[in-house]
Amino acid sequence: MTHSAPMSPITEDDIAHFLANTPEFFERHAEVLASVQIASAHGQRAVSLQERQAEMLREKIKALEQRVMEMVRNSHDNEAIAAKVHAWGCELQRVQQPAALPQAVVRGIEQHFDVPQTAIRVWDVAHEHTEHDFAQDASEDVRAFASSLTMPFCGPNLGFEPTSWLPRVAVEEGDSLAAQSLALLPLREGPIDSATPAFGLLVLGSPDAQRFDATMGTEFLSRMAELASAALQRLR
Template identity: 25%
Template sequence: MNDVTPIEPQPTQLTEDVVAQFLMDHPDFFQQHPELLGRIKVDTPERGVVSLVEVQVSKLRDRIGDLEEEITQLMSLAAKNDRLFHDFANVQKQLLACENFSQAAKIIEQKALSLDLTAHIKIIDHSHPKYHVDKTALDNFIKKFLNGHSAYLGRLRKAERDSLLAYGGLDHSSAELGSFAILPLGQSQSIGVMAFASRDGRHFEPNMDTLFLEQLVSVFHYLLMQWSKSSHE
């Protein structure tokens, strides 16, 4: 029987990828060899040749700066949400003190104006043309734009906007490039919509939170049902 000569393993060719993979597989390498940190130099476009430690410190500073900016933005958003919460809570309190639709509609319209918005309240077959919406137009809008969602946020084409919201002096020039927040009055069987229009086309965008608006609409819809019930008793 012939002796088989064992095949010695060939040394792995040292490449950048091999070194990178080794360091990824051994994240504690520099902890075991701290003397290398000061000897490894990195050529950076901003500061020239610096040590690896300096690169790490610079990246940490940048990350801390990013985190501080994120915290500032979050604090600003929290402050804005706090103001909105108190504003909407106050509006809801005023609504609960109303005795009829006209009083409630006036409160919402005035609040919208204070926010540089225009409020539109539309109810199927309402006796006043300002608040009237055709049932077919409402059903078409709900089917196309809401379809189970609690609100529509964004722009509208002229025909779609007019069929739902138009009344007398609707300002077409300002609304043409504007944006809207439109919420149904009632989810399972809507009796109308409450809409807020802005001249700014980016004021209402699909990714916005609508919690406060939903609460406002919910309170308004509840009051509508109570006033309707009382009128039939």
């Protein structure tokens, strides 16, 4: 006498697979849809399967609406930043004296973008500019570091040498605050990601440790670096 092997119990996955691949089941047993009661996501009451599906659909629509609103807000923010970058670039074009350009770069960034701490150094400048402050204090290590950057660096202040160029921010108590986060923008001829050696470094700092976060987008900072580089070519 032979004995058949015991059947494996039906699992939830088996049921889900059957229902997904047998849609006519609900056509033959429409009463099942009406009779199934499940817990609502908005309380302890039981609702029909159709009502629960409607709730899920409303939740998906709400999530999509929130995403659309976030995209609209980001679009408006980007438009505002783009307008500021454009205005700043136009100001640089109107500077007549080459020696005034570094200060115009710094002042414009502080005013248009509310950056509290800004500094700039440019090297390999023409002889008539070598005595200006913006042409001082850039060591060979700093120059090599700037040339190694193919995109803006954003992150915490880890004691980089260029942070010593930044002014400290005064607070009400009379004390001052050092930069806690930084954006370092290489200045070079051509695109920011080219292999051309940098001829300067633009440093943006903030006492706010989250202002220049390592995860932030750098597209606008890259465009700012390229605009500043194009203007500062007149110093060489």
